[in-house]
Amino acid sequence: MRSGDGDYMKIGVVAFQGAVREHIEMLKKIEVQAFPVKKREELFGVDGLILPGGESTVIGKFLRDSGLGDEIVKLVKNGMPIWGTCAGMILLAKHIVNQDYVHLGLMDIKVKRNAYGGQLESFVARKPVPGISKRPLELVFIRAPYAEKVGTGVDVILELDGKVVAAKQDNMLATAFHPELTEDESFHKYFAEMI
């Protein structure tokens, strides 16, 4: 996919820990230039950024210690599209249930970590996603969060049993599940189209 200036779109994936390679492979399939980002300098020239799943406390500490977090906040406030999957959704949130500190604090959602229980309670749901896929998509939940509450500026994309599991606010997208662990490219295309 190409960006406004005709070049191939460049999407970075924050690459400290978690499902980095899977996102990169999926982006390559839709012909986006995709690469890992670990340093502030690597953010130069990116059209969009993905915060992968993994462990939010670990990735959050890395974002803070490396200074990458502050840079991301600046870029997102200036309009750079960002997508957080699972732990990435937690990193984006302005509020976290039972936790007094937040990470990037950008998106007006209140998330509950491990909301479905631990690793053994991981599951796959199948549902069409309005605006993204008419066919049911595989939704892979691994120690996943959900959003208990969303602010007025947030568009809910998908609910599962009355809980918000995908949402968008301006240039920010969050999914509680992992599209990069499936064969379906719809979510990655949707994110690329936000750019």
Ligand SMILES: NC(=O)CC[C@H](N)C(=O)O
């Ligand atoms: N698959 C995931 O990203 C799990 C998220 C993890 N439970 C956390 O709190 O960070």
